[in-house]
Amino acid sequence: MHVQAPVVDRFREDVLAGLARVPKRVPPKYFYDERGSRLFEAICELPEYPITRVETALMQRHSEEMAACLGKDVWLIEYGSGNSRKSRLLLEALRPAVYMPIDISVEMLERTARELALRYPWLRIEAVWADYAEAWELPPVAAGARRVAYFPGSSIGNFDPEEARRFLASAARLVGAGGGMLIGIDLKRGVDRLTRAYDDPQGVTAQFNLNLLVRINRELQGDFVLERFRHVAFYNEARGRVEMHLQSITHQQVAVAGRRFGFFAGEAMHTENSYKYSVEEFEELARTAGFSPRRRWLAGEDPFAVLYLEAA
Ligand code: AVJ
Numbered sequence: 001m002h003v004q005a006p007v008v009d010r011f012r013e014d015v016l017a018g019l020a021r022v023p024k025r026v027p028p029k030y031f032y033d034e035r036g037s038r039l040f041e042a043i044c045e046l047p048e049y050p051i052t053r054v055e056t057a058l059m060q061r062h063s064e065e066m067a068a069c070l071g072k073d074v075w076l077i078e079y080g081s082g083n084s085r086k087s088r089l090l091l092e093a094l095r096p097a098v099y100m101p102i103d104i105s106v107e108m109l110e111r112t113a114r115e116l117a118l119r120y121p122w123l124r125i126e127a128v129w130a131d132y133a134e135a136w137e138l139p140p141v142a143a144g145a146r147r148v149a150y151f152p153g154s155s156i157g158n159f160d161p162e163e164a165r166r167f168l169a170s171a172a173r174l175v176g177a178g179g180g181m182l183i184g185i186d187l188k189r190g191v192d193r194l195t196r197a198y199d200d201p202q203g204v205t206a207q208f209n210l211n212l213l214v215r216i217n218r219e220l221q222g223d224f225v226l227e228r229f230r231h232v233a234f235y236n237e238a239r240g241r242v243e244m245h246l247q248s249i250t251h252q253q254v255a256v257a258g259r260r261f262g263f264f265a266g267e268a269m270h271t272e273n274s275y276k277y278s279v280e281e282f283e284e285l286a287r288t289a290g291f292s293p294r295r296r297w298l299a300g301e302d303p304f305a306v307l308y309l310e311a312a
Helices: 010-020 034-044 051-070 085-094 106-119 161-175 191-197 204-219 279-288
Strands: 074-079 098-103 146-151 180-186 229-236 241-248 252-256 259-263 268-275 291-298 304-311
Touching: 010 204, 010 252, 010 259, 034 051, 034 106, 034 204, 051 085, 051 180, 051 291, 051 304, 074 085, 074 161, 085 098, 085 106, 098 106, 146 161, 161 180, 161 279, 161 304, 180 291, 191 229, 191 241, 204 229, 204 241, 204 268, 279 291, 279 304
Parallel strands: 074 098, 074 146, 146 180
Antiparallel strands: 180 304, 229 241, 241 268, 252 259, 291 304
């Protein structure tokens, strides 16, 4: 495993800085501790959350075509590999020279790498423990190979459009001219369906959101009382994004890592944005980042797209 150190100590810094801001906010990448990663897997199974199901169906239907498009002997670099469930379809069709999963959760990465090694004895795996949104370096072993990035799940939706552009530009540099990116994009659709996907009646998404406080309590000696916060999710049409917040039910003081922070009743801490695009909007964004859109695979039933972009 290739370890990129910054993952370890940023959490404290980011949480303390985020709690000191107005409005308060914590970056969504911190959802994914062990429990958070499991809760996210549970979200993916919810009838209200179509992304994973629809994208998996697309991958099933078109993996051969996608593989042909990506080409032979590629290094497949996956940003935020998680349980690599969707990647399996691609791995089987593509049989890449190397699979390089990158993830922020080391437990997830180790488990997934072990499972894949058992399932695909022919596959060379070079796992990277890193925060893909931060500066990280391609291990030198990858130099000279044809590289394709895989970024499924519409995870790019967590970035603001400007951050997304910078991220895509850095990915374009990383894969280099002639390399590419296969990316899953959740598309704009009706407000009601969007809201329900992030506020399911079973409350799994609420648990996922609140788990951030559980993690802060455990890892940063916090004293958040979960019952005093509530999960809020809504579609912000003007910005084209679903927002998640944790809203303080009462006026209260909270301690984290020896510091105190006040919340007034109704104050919201912003925990996530999930931007939704149209295919045209996204392809335009990709062009400004140095990619040429080459192919689209669109889901019929729910608006979702997998796009192949080639780095110029
Ligand atoms: C993993 C960022 C794609 O935004 O849909 C799911 C995370 N948050 N439910 C998304 C998430 C609440 C998910 N991404």
